[in-house]
Amino acid sequence: MDMNQNNIEAIVRQVLAGMSGAPSAPSSNGELPKTARVAMLTEKEHYEIKEFPLPSIGDDEILVKVEGCGICGTDAHEFKRDPFGLIPVVLGHEGTGKIVKMGKNVKFDSAGKALALGDKVVTCMIFKDNPEITMFDLNKQNVGGADVYGLLPDDDIHFNGWFADYLVIRGGSTVFNVSDLDLYSRILIEPCAVLIHAVERAKTTGILRFNSRVAVQGCGPIGLICIAILRTMGIMHITAIDGNQQRLDFARELGATETVNFTEHTGIEALTNAVERSFGGHGADFAFQCTGSPAAHANIYKFIRNGGGLCELGFFINGGNATINPHFDLCSKEITLVGSWVYTLRDYATTFDFLRSAKRIGLPMEKLITDTFRLEDINEAHRTNLAMTGLKIAIINQ
Numbered sequence: 289m290d291m292n293q294n295n296i297e298a299i300v301r302q303v304l305a306g307m308s309g310a311p312s313a314p315s316s317n318g319e320l321p322k323t324a325r326v327a328m329l330t331e332k333e334h335y336e337i338k339e340f341p342l343p344s345i346g347d348d349e350i351l352v353k354v355e356g357c358g359i360c361g362t363d364a365h366e367f368k369r370d371p372f373g374l375i376p377v378v379l380g381h382e383g384t385g386k387i388v389k390m391g392k393n394v395k396f397d398s399a400g401k402a403l404a405l406g407d408k409v410v411t412c413m414i415f416k417d418n419p420e421i422t423m424f425d426l427n428k429q430n431v432g433g434a435d436v437y438g439l440l441p442d443d444d445i446h447f448n449g450w451f452a453d454y455l456v457i458r459g460g461s462t463v464f465n466v467s468d469l470d471l472y473s474r475i476l477i478e479p480c481a482v483l484i485h486a487v488e489r490a491k492t493t494g495i496l497r498f499n500s501r502v503a504v505q506g507c508g509p510i511g512l513i514c515i516a517i518l519r520t521m522g523i524m525h526i527t528a529i530d531g532n533q534q535r536l537d538f539a540r541e542l543g544a545t546e547t548v549n550f551t552e553h554t555g556i557e558a559l560t561n562a563v564e565r566s567f568g569g570h571g572a573d574f575a576f577q578c579t580g581s582p583a584a585h586a587n588i589y590k591f592i593r594n595g596g597g598l599c600e601l602g603f604f605i606n607g608g609n610a611t612i613n614p615h616f617d618l619c620s621k622e623i624t625l626v627g628s629w630v631y632t633l634r635d636y637a638t639t640f641d642f643l644r645s646a647k648r649i650g651l652p653m654e655k656l657i658t659d660t661f662r663l664e665d666i667n668e669a670h671r672t673n674l675a676m677t678g679l680k681i682a683i684i685n686q
């Protein structure tokens with residue numbers, strides 16, 4: 289990969305788009321305000337904008353001026369019902385911003401890249417000793433103590449989530465210098481990492497190859513990003529399945545070669561025929577299930593050929609039971625099934641490469657961010673997110 293060429297392309301595109309692509313001048317400490325805002329979820333369905341003094345920064349710490357942060361499904365659950373019991377909390381974990389102050393011990397990011405004032409960064413987990421651990425409950429490794437900015441309870445520092453003007457990154461956190469990615473790409477890193485992980489899980493089956501016929505069921509942000517990743521891998525036959533024609537049209541822009549609108553087909557047999565027609569009369573070699581619908585999980589086995597594979601990643605939270613026929617759906621077809629949940633720290637580095645590749649081949653990833661709001665309008669932003677009229681909703685602090 290020719291890094292210089294990429295950088296030049298990225299800068300030219302940013303300039304053409306009227307965005308500031310040039311590295312910003314390092315801010316001296318003197319320019320920092322005395323106080324800054326956070327959006328704190330103080331009760332269900334209600335954020336309050338609160339102002340706190342900016343804390344002093346220790347030798348291992350970094351102060352980041354937040355540029356933007358996406359709203360995640362996890363934020364939506366927390367906003368509505370507080371299932372994680374975090375209130376009062378400053379949410380926002382799909383964020384990015386610019387280093388405005390750093391302690392004297394901070395020299396490199398978690399990948400060994402140099403860090404300097406003005407660099408654009410993202411964080412992953414607040415625990416860097418084991419690159420294999422996943423994000424939330426870490427049940428695979430049975431280790432505790434890892435956490436994520438934007439899902440931390442409030443404390444004396446307050447600047448613990450990305451829905452704020454500033455974030456304090458503590459020593460021992462993971463942090464990545466992603467200055468070569470534009471703002472929207474940086475906001476999409478966290479959700480894209482979920483799909484990088486799913487594709488890595490899918491690859492363990494040995495079935496997913498560059499000439500595979502792949503079905504992607506569900507064209508919300510998760511399914512759409514899945515399609516874009518498959519496209520950057522060079523996979524040429526991708527059928528997107530959804531009930532929303534607008535999303536199916538966007539799926540084509542992100543790399544789907546065929547689409548099936550399930551509202552146009554009555555019954556599982558007709559739907560299966562439509563999916564097979566999209567592959568020239570063949571079943572899918574591999575399928576990704578990207579909806580939270582139990583019926584969709586039950587259906588997807590029918591679309592897969594004998595000996596094919598399936599990655600189920602749609603059920604981030606419990607969405608209920610699905611009914612399948614173990615004989616017809618799994619055994620007699622010899623389906624290889626993998627589940628996927630969240631991501632590992634290692635998937636982050638792959639995600640940066642994916643986003644650069646997606647840019648290079650012209651996939652319009654930035655169109656995934658359909659609505660942007662200012663920090664003070666965060667309640668409205670969350671209501672828009674819950675209405676599900678757009679794809680990814682983001683808070684932009686500029």
Ligand SMILES: [Zn+2]
Binds near residue numbers: 360362382478479
């Ligand atoms: Zn998220």
